[in-house]
Amino acid sequence: MTQLTSDVDKHTALYVEAFNSGDADAVNAMYTEEAVAVWEPGVALTGKARIDSVKEFLAAGPKMTAVVRQSFVTGDTALLIVDWKIDTTDADGKPEHLTGVGVDVLRLGTDGHWRYAIDDPYGEK
Amino acid sequence: MAITVDIDFDNPDLTDDTDLQNEIFLQVFNSGDGELFDKLYRADAISNFSGEPLTGAARLKFFKEFLASKPSLQATVTHSYVAGDVALIGVQYTIDGIQADGAPLHLEGTCTDVLRRVEDGRWLMAVDRPVAGSLLPE
Numbered sequence: 255m256t257q258l259t260s261d262v263d264k265h266t267a268l269y270v271e272a273f274n275s276g277d278a279d280a281v282n283a284m285y286t287e288e289a290v291a292v293w294e295p296g297v298a299l300t301g302k303a304r305i306d307s308v309k310e311f312l313a314a315g316p317k318m319t320a321v322v323r324q325s326f327v328t329g330d331t332a333l334l335i336v337d338w339k340i341d342t343t344d345a346d347g348k349p350e351h352l353t354g355v356g357v358d359v360l361r362l363g364t365d366g367h368w369r370y371a372i373d374d375p376y377g378e379k
Numbered sequence: 380m381a382i383t384v385d386i387d388f389d390n391p392d393l394t395d396d397t398d399l400q401n402e403i404f405l406q407v408f409n410s411g412d413g414e415l416f417d418k419l420y421r422a423d424a425i426s427n428f429s430g431e432p433l434t435g436a437a438r439l440k441f442f443k444e445f446l447a448s449k450p451s452l453q454a455t456v457t458h459s460y461v462a463g464d465v466a467l468i469g470v471q472y473t474i475d476g477i478q479a480d481g482a483p484l485h486l487e488g489t490c491t492d493v494l495r496r497v498e499d500g501r502w503l504m505a506v507d508r509p510v511a512g513s514l515l516p517e
Contacts, residue, residue, distance in 0.1 A: 288463035298460055326432055326506045328423045331465060333493050333506040359467050359493050371462040377469075377491070378510065 257284060258367035262332050262360060265368050266322050273318045278309040284369055286361055291373040316342035323355070330362040335378065354378075382406045391418050392501035393494060397459040397468060400494065400502065408452045413443030420504040421495060427508045450476030450484060457489070464496040465505070472509070 257268040257280055265284075272280040282305050285291070291304045299307055320338040336356040344350040357377025360368045384403050386392075391407070393400040407416050417439045425432045429441045454472040469491055476484040493506040 286462060290460045290462045292460065300462070324508075326425045326427070326508065328421065328425060328434075328505050331493060331495050331505045333491070333508060335508075357467065357491055359462070359465055361463075361465055371465045372460050372467045374460065374467060377467075 256280070258369070260362075260366045260368070262325065262327050262334075262362075262368050263322075265360060266320050266334065266336055266358075269370075270318050270320050273312070273316070276312050276315060278305075278312050281308050281312065285373070286363070286369045286371045289370050289373065291370075292377070293373075293375060295376045311342075314342050316340050320356075332360040332362075332368065334358040334360065338375065382410050388415060388418075390499070390501065391415070391503075393419060393504070394502055395461070395466075395496070397456055397466075400468065401454055401456050401470065405452055405454060408446065409449070411446045411449035413446040414439065416446060417442045421497060424504050425506045426504070427506075448476055448479075450474050454490070466494040466502070468492040468494060 257272045259265055259268055269281070269284055272284060285304070289300065289304065291299050291307070293299065293307060293311070318338060318340045320336050322334055322336050324335040326333045336358060338354060338356055340352040342350050342352065354376045355378035356373070356375040358370060359372035361371045362368055384399070384406050386403060391403070393403055404419065407419060420426060420438065423434060424438070425434050426438050428445070433441055452472060452474050454470040457469040457471055460467045469489060471489050473487040474484065478484045488509050490507060490509040492504060494502050495505040496502050
């Protein structure tokens, strides 16, 4: 499943689809090679640690909804402000509801597809 | 305020150093030179300083007008993430100045900045987005 798009307005919805399908490879394909993710506030993950973190998180079968609140799109770089919610289960199997306002930086690749360069889901305090 | 940082006025570079980026940004802002300040932005960059997303000539016009009264900006970096040729920086800022009617101007908030390393290796602003108030009075 490929979820990459040349239309930045469709990127978030495609990401939610990939995320909710539980397909870690599809989710990870939506990040640049050098991407930084800050899924835990203050802890920036990159490379293999970031990729593995997606696999681990999706193993619990989380479901996400996300609404783009603001988008600022330049030629090859975009900033999206996104309201998101995730329902998942914690390590003890108890339901867990996560929510935040994400600050996403996207880059347009030379292949014409947008990818996350920086994913800071708790970016707006 | 005089600019003491090392800067090429024709081709300014915010550099890859977060603290130096902030220092250059502050000094150029506080110099009151809107034209030079605008050169810290890529041609297609979007600035939300006015409260609306501005680019190109509209952005330059706003910077020239807003900086003409030499408002004083102070900012400290709260976080910084760099992913190859793009960076996300968070700052807390305060601005003090005088409004057109002579009343004091005081603004504060947080700002999210996206910087890009461009083709010639320089780092420039791609997007700025102040929150909790624009840089203009309500």
